[in-house]
Amino acid sequence: MPPATPAAPRVPSAAAPDTGSGHPPVTVRAPEPAEGADMWRLARDSGALDLNTSYAYLLLARDFARTCRVAVVDGEVVGFLLGYRRPEEPSTLFVWQVAVDPAQRGRRLAARLLADAAAGAGFVEASITADNTASQRLFESFAAERGAPLVRSELFAAADFPDAGHETEGLVRIGPLEPIES
Ligand SMILES: CC(C)(COP(=O)(O)OP(=O)(O)OC[C@H]1O[C@@H](n2cnc3c(N)ncnc32)[C@H](O)[C@@H]1OP(=O)(O)O)[C@@H](O)C(=O)NCCC(=O)NCCS
Numbered sequence: 069m070p071p072a073t074p075a076a077p078r079v080p081s082a083a084a085p086d087t088g089s090g091h092p093p094v095t096v097r098a099p100e101p102a103e104g105a106d107m108w109r110l111a112r113d114s115g116a117l118d119l120n121t122s123y124a125y126l127l128l129a130r131d132f133a134r135t136c137r138v139a140v141v142d143g144e145v146v147g148f149l150l151g152y153r154r155p156e157e158p159s160t161l162f163v164w165q166v167a168v169d170p171a172q173r174g175r176r177l178a179a180r181l182l183a184d185a186a187a188g189a190g191f192v193e194a195s196i197t198a199d200n201t202a203s204q205r206l207f208e209s210f211a212a213e214r215g216a217p218l219v220r221s222e223l224f225a226a227a228d229f230p231d232a233g234h235e236t237e238g239l240v241r242i243g244p245l246e247p248i249e250s
Pocket residue numbers: 114115116117164165166167168169172173174175176177178179180200201202203205206209
């Protein structure tokens with residue numbers, strides 16, 4: 069019997085290996101199902117993300133591997149991106165969470181995760197809180213690199229959340245994205 073879910077694509081490192089930085093090379097690829105556990109740990113330790121259940125990360129790594137990414141250094145998952153194509157608008161990649169191990173930040177790992185996950189998408193959306201400068205910059209930089217407009221709106225108001233303490237979630241929408249020539 070063939071597997072119910074097609075194998076996740078093996079995305080070669082989008083990256084050019086680090087040259088001269090002294091950093092070990094990074095591979096960016098679709099996650100293996102069990103790597104949902106690594107995503108959960110990174111989200112837990114990120115200091116900024118709402119932590120979903122470990123079950124949610126395992127399911128996403130299994131069922132949405134084609135639109136999720138991990139960054140791997142020396143065999144260790146040091147960054148992840150959770151994303152999915154919106155069912156009613158499949159050309160749009162919705163980026164739910166991105167996190168990079170604090171020790172690996174500032175090396176453009178998040179930029180590479182995003183660029184790789186967004187390959188082939190017509191639009192990218194992400195929900196960002198206003199005070200998350202790093203996240204704001206990540207998406208602004210992506211839009212600038214792709215020469216695409218970035219439009220901000222509100223996704224969910226604080227009052228939409230049933231549990232206390234949630235901030236308003238802003239939406240950034242980037243696109244239309246021109247196909248990248250390979
Ligand atoms: C947001 C996060 C994923 C960025 O990861 P990263 O690998 O360090 O980011 P990159 O090195 O790819 O940087 C991408 C862009 O963001 C900018 N940036 C990254 N961190 C920044 C910071 N703390 N302050 C300002 N700009 C920042 C970079 O300068 C770069 O912009 P540029 O192309 O104009 O130079 C990381 O800080 C993180 O894990 N934060 C905690 C989780 C989180 O907040 N996730 C986002 C919400 S889903």
